[in-house]
Amino acid sequence: MKKIDVLLLALLIIFSIISLFPIYWIVITALKVNSEIFTTPPVFFPTKITLSNFYTPGERFGEVAQTAFGSFPWMINSAVVAVLSSLIGTFFIGAPAAYALTRYLKNVWLARTVLFMMMIPEAALVIPFYVMIMRMNLINTWWGLILVYLSFIAPLSTWLLMGFFSEIPRSVEEAASIDGLSAYKIFFRISLPMAMPGIIVSIIVNFINAWNEFLYALVLTYTPFPTGSQTVPLFLTDFIVIEKTFAWGGLAAAGVIVMIPSIIIGLYAQKYLVKGWTMGAVKE
Amino acid sequence: MMSEVVIENVTKKFGSVVALDHINLTIRPGEFFVLLGPSGSGKTTLLRIIAGLEDVTEGSIYINGKKVNDVPPKDRDVAMVFQNYALYPHFTVYDNIALPLKVRGLSKDSIAQRVKEIAVRLHIEDLLNKKPRQLSGGQQQRVALARALVRNPSIFLLDEPLSNLDAKLRVEARTFLKGLQRDLGVTTIYVTHDQSEAMALATRIAVLNKGVLKQVGDPYELYSRPGDIFTAGFIGSPAMNMIPGKIVKANGSWRFVASDFTLELNNMNFSSEREAIMGIRPEHIIISDDGIGCTISTVEPMGSVTYITVNVGGTSLTVQYTGLAKLEPNATIKIKFAMDKILFYDKGTGKLITE
Numbered sequence: 327m328k329k330i331d332v333l334l335l336a337l338l339i340i341f342s343i344i345s346l347f348p349i350y351w352i353v354i355t356a357l358k359v360n361s362e363i364f365t366t367p368p369v370f371f372p373t374k375i376t377l378s379n380f381y382t383p384g385e386r387f388g389e390v391a392q393t394a395f396g397s398f399p400w401m402i403n404s405a406v407v408a409v410l411s412s413l414i415g416t417f418f419i420g421a422p423a424a425y426a427l428t429r430y431l432k433n434v435w436l437a438r439t440v441l442f443m444m445m446i447p448e449a450a451l452v453i454p455f456y457v458m459i460m461r462m463n464l465i466n467t468w469w470g471l472i473l474v475y476l477s478f479i480a481p482l483s484t485w486l487l488m489g490f491f492s493e494i495p496r497s498v499e500e501a502a503s504i505d506g507l508s509a510y511k512i513f514f515r516i517s518l519p520m521a522m523p524g525i526i527v528s529i530i531v532n533f534i535n536a537w538n539e540f541l542y543a544l545v546l547t548y549t550p551f552p553t554g555s556q557t558v559p560l561f562l563t564d565f566i567v568i569e570k571t572f573a574w575g576g577l578a579a580a581g582v583i584v585m586i587p588s589i590i591i592g593l594y595a596q597k598y599l600v601k602g603w604t605m606g607a608v609k610e
Numbered sequence: 611m612m613s614e615v616v617i618e619n620v621t622k623k624f625g626s627v628v629a630l631d632h633i634n635l636t637i638r639p640g641e642f643f644v645l646l647g648p649s650g651s652g653k654t655t656l657l658r659i660i661a662g663l664e665d666v667t668e669g670s671i672y673i674n675g676k677k678v679n680d681v682p683p684k685d686r687d688v689a690m691v692f693q694n695y696a697l698y699p700h701f702t703v704y705d706n707i708a709l710p711l712k713v714r715g716l717s718k719d720s721i722a723q724r725v726k727e728i729a730v731r732l733h734i735e736d737l738l739n740k741k742p743r744q745l746s747g748g749q750q751q752r753v754a755l756a757r758a759l760v761r762n763p764s765i766f767l768l769d770e771p772l773s774n775l776d777a778k779l780r781v782e783a784r785t786f787l788k789g790l791q792r793d794l795g796v797t798t799i800y801v802t803h804d805q806s807e808a809m810a811l812a813t814r815i816a817v818l819n820k821g822v823l824k825q826v827g828d829p830y831e832l833y834s835r836p837g838d839i840f841t842a843g844f845i846g847s848p849a850m851n852m853i854p855g856k857i858v859k860a861n862g863s864w865r866f867v868a869s870d871f872t873l874e875l876n877n878m879n880f881s882s883e884r885e886a887i888m889g890i891r892p893e894h895i896i897i898s899d900d901g902i903g904c905t906i907s908t909v910e911p912m913g914s915v916t917y918i919t920v921n922v923g924g925t926s927l928t929v930q931y932t933g934l935a936k937l938e939p940n941a942t943i944k945i946k947f948a949m950d951k952i953l954f955y956d957k958g959t960g961k962l963i964t965e
Contacts, residue, residue, distance in 0.1 A: 497696035500663050505757070506684040506713035519700045 349585075355578035356380070363574050379575035380583075384564030391564050394579040399550035400561035401584070404537055406468050407557060411475040412532035419476065420483025420528055421521070425513055427484070428491040429499075437488065443481040448541045451477065456545050466547045466554040474546060475536050482535070483528040490524030491517060523598055530595040534588050558584040612639035613674050613687075613764035613797045615660060620669035622655055622821075629655045631821045632669070637799060638814075642791050645801045646808040647818035648844070653801045654769055656818070660799060661767050662686050673765065684713075689763035693770040695754040697742040703729075703753050704738040710761045728760045731790075748779050755787075759794065766791070766798045772807065784810055805845045809833065817841045835953065839960040842889045842953065848917060851895070851927045853888040857954065866954070870923025871902050873947070879965060885957035892917065892930035894951035901946035909937050920945065 355363060359376050362369045384391045427437050455474050456465075464470030494517055502512045518525070540559040547556040562584065565577040592599075615637040622630040630652045637643045645653040658664040660671060662683035671678050678686055689710075698706050704725060711721045729735040732752045742750055751771060758766060771787075772780045788811050791798050802808055808815050809829045817824040817832065817840070825837040836842035842850045855868035857880050864875040866888055873888075904920040904927070916935040920927050920943065929945060937943070954964045 495694060495696060497692040497694055498698065500661075500683075501690065501692060501696040501757075502698070502709075503663070504661060504683045504688060504690050505710040507709075508684070511713075516698060520698075522700075 352578045352581050352585075355574060356582045358575065360575060379579035382565075382568065382573065382576035382579070384561075384573075384576060384580070385568045386564050394565070394576065394583050397558060397561050397580065397583050399552070400556055400558045401587070402551045403468070403547075403555045404557040404584075405587070407471045407475065407555065408533045408536035410468070411472045411479055411536050412529045414472065415476050415479030415532055416483045416487075416525055416528040419480040420487050421518060421525060422513075423480070423484040424487035425491050425517060428488050440481045440484045440488075444478065444485065448478075452541055452545050455542065459546055466549060466556075468555050470546050471543060471555055471557070474542050475539065479532040479536065483532060486528050486531070487521060487524050490521040494520050526595065526598045530591060530599065533591065537588055612795060614639050614672075615765060615797065615799070616670075616672040616675075617656070617660070618670045618672065620656070620659065620671065621667050622652070622659060622664065623667045628821050630659075633818075633823050635816055635823065635826065637797060639797055640795045642788070642798045642800065642811055642813045644808040644812035644815045645799065645818060646803070646805060646815050646844075648803055650820065651803075651818040652821040653803075653818050657690075657767055657769055657799060657801045660765070661688050661690050686765075687763055688765040688767055689758035689761065690767040691751075691754045691758050691769065691771045693773060695742075695750045695771075695774075697750060697753055697757070699742050701741075702738065703734065703740050703742070703745070706742065706753055707738075707756045707760050710757065714761065724760055725756075728756045732756045732759075747775055748783065751775060751783065755790075759790075759796075763796065766794075766796045768798065768800045770802055771800075773802075773804075780807075787811065806847060809845070817844065819844075835962065836889075837962050839887060839889075839955045842955065846891060848892055848928045848930075850889045850891050853890070853925055853927070854957065855886060855888060856883070857886045858883050868922075868925065870925060873952075876949075880954075880963060884963075886963065887955045887957055889953040889955060890927075890947055890951060892928040893932075894948040895927060895929040896946045896948060897929065897931065897943055898946040899944055901944035903942060903944055906937055906939050906941050906943060908939060909935065911935070918943075 354370075354372050356379050357375045357377070358369065358372045359374050359378075362372050362374065380394045383393050423440070427433075427440070455477075459465055459470045459474065462470070462473075464473065498520070499512050499516060502516045503509075507515065537557075538559065539557070543557045543560055547554055547560065550556045550561070562577060562580050565573050565580045567573065568576060615635075617633055617635040617637075620630055620633045621628070633652075633656065645656055647653045655664060659666055662678070662681060666679060673686060673688075698709065701709070707725045707728065708721050711724060716724070725738070726735070729738060732755055734749060734752050734756060737745060737749060737753070742753065745753065751774070754771070768787075772783050775783055784807060800808075800811060809832075812829055814826060814828050815832055816826045819840050825832060825841045827837075832841060832845050836845060836850075839852070843852065853868050855866050857864060857866055857875075859865075859880075864878055864880055866873040866875055866886070868888070902922055904922045906918055906920050907926065908919045910917040910919075911934050914933070916931045916933070916937075918929040918931055918935060918937060920929055922945075927945070952964070953962060955961060956963050
């Protein structure tokens with residue numbers, strides 16, 4: 327191995343440890359007995375393993391609530407909202423917008439506006455969004471959250487897909503136009519399928535972002551399925567304080583449960599993710 | 611169907627850059643017409659204008675007498691093969707070839723039959739279920755040809771289709787393409803920067819340089835009487851020898867005075883004395899005992915011929931000798947020009963002035 331390869335490998339190992347350590351930490355915390363959670367110095371290798379944290383009920387408004395395994399009513403809301411908003415944001419907004427911006431409206435400022443939209447902090451928008459969603463009578467509904475999530479999904483999806491569309495050789499589309507396809511058919515039959523790796527990346531990245539989103543969900547929802555649209559990040563808050571003490575064990579156990587879907591999707595999608603991010607990075 | 615293409619006074623500007631400058635051309639039905647020029651000559655732009663992929667800034671395009679300036683590519687009944695083949699990577703070879711027919715609403719059976727026919731003709735019938743990325747460059751090129759030819763277009767456009775193939779395959783594909791075009795009889799417009807490809811394929815060639823049409827003619831004409839200095843230098847390999855000098859009249863007869871020799875020009879007539887460039891092809895310089903003395907600088911044996919570079923004073927000339935010449939650098943030989951093959955060009959305008 328060359329010197330640079332060794333260096334690179336070492337850096338990658340360090341980076342992996344930094345990335346993976348929190349996951350390791352939450353998993354062992356979920357499995358630790360209470361006495362080992364709170365010790366100083368911390369215990370990195372628990373001596374006793376327990377599943378009791380998974381059976382510790384959380385607390386809602388001072389009342390005893392569900393255990394970590396009771397996440398289903400929140401999971402279903404998260405799944406519906408994350409799936410629909412990432413699909414709608416990618417297929418109905420991101421892909422057509424990105425295609426138009428790379429093929430027809432080659433306006434740099436328009437493209438940059440898309441980027442600027444991603445820079446606006448959620449905190450600045452949460453109050454106006456609350457008012458809008460309230461007036462639409464969509465508080466505590468799936469569509470209320472989906473509409474608001476599109477505000478960050480659509481720009482990211484557009485920006486990401488612009489890279490993919492600009493890498494499709496013009497000559498392929500020109501060949502299609504000579505072969506007799508109209509502009510719409512070229513988009514649907516040629517360009518969109520050729521950008522499929524990007525479409526998949528956009529769906530997955532946005533799904534994970536929507537799955538993790540906390541602030542809007544906190545403000546716009548207040549009950550779990552079936553009465554409302556509260557999502558899993560809110561489910562976790564039930565475990566922060568139980569019986570007036572910090573309940574790290576229960577919180578960690580609930581955290582482990584809710585990250586499982588993201589991890590499964592992430593593992594499945596990793597080959598697209600690698601290809602997607604590097605490809606999208608080449609061109610503006 | 612054989613179609614005629616007329617290009618009338620076509621100008622194309624990209625911003626302030628003039629890509630094509632008042633081009634007039636008629637491409638006859640069934641002809642294999644080659645647009646030849648170096649990169650930046652405007653040849654691909656002209657092809658794209660005929661295809662409908664670019665608009666003209668000025669002028670008109672007619673296909674079979676019908677003005678097509680505002681007709682979109684899909685309605686011009688043209689087919690095109692791109693330099694990078696532009697196959698649809700997510701379709702199989704079969705679907706690539708079938709797409710133009712599907713778009714035109716043919717029945718499934720007749721599509722299958724036509725695809726099969728063209729695939730057999732192009733020897734790709736075993737590849738129909740593969741994806742383009744599984745094919746070699748030569749196979750991809752044939753698929754691109756098949757896709758273009760499957761719907762019997764009235765005009766067949768090719769943009770440097772052989773440039774991505776290796777040298778051996780390129781010569782094979784060239785022969786194949788020429789035979790195919792002759793069999794189909796479809797009007798073909800072919801863009802290349804390779805003069806030997808143009809010579810080998812064309813019924814007629816149009817030479818373009820910097821957006822200006824230099825000359826149109828069959829390969830024989832262009833080779834034997836190039837109309838200007840650019841065409842003379844561009845067509846033929848090795849290139850025509852160019853010797854600067856002056857045409858003067860003395861004692862009632864014309865002569866060419868170069869820096870290192872003087873040539874009596876019997877039987878030639880010029881309108882006036884002037885600065886000129888003498889052009890002579892390597893095969894028209896003969897090694898002869900009664901010629902001009904010169905020194906050999908390099909000898910390149912090619913097998914059937916030998917190229918000998920000689921210096922006449924300060925001028926370097928390439929001589930083509932038929933067969934293998936056993937000559938050494940720095941030796942002295944004498945050369946003579948085949949007087950009836952010499953061409954003279956005006957130094958200022960670059961135009962042919964030999965009558």
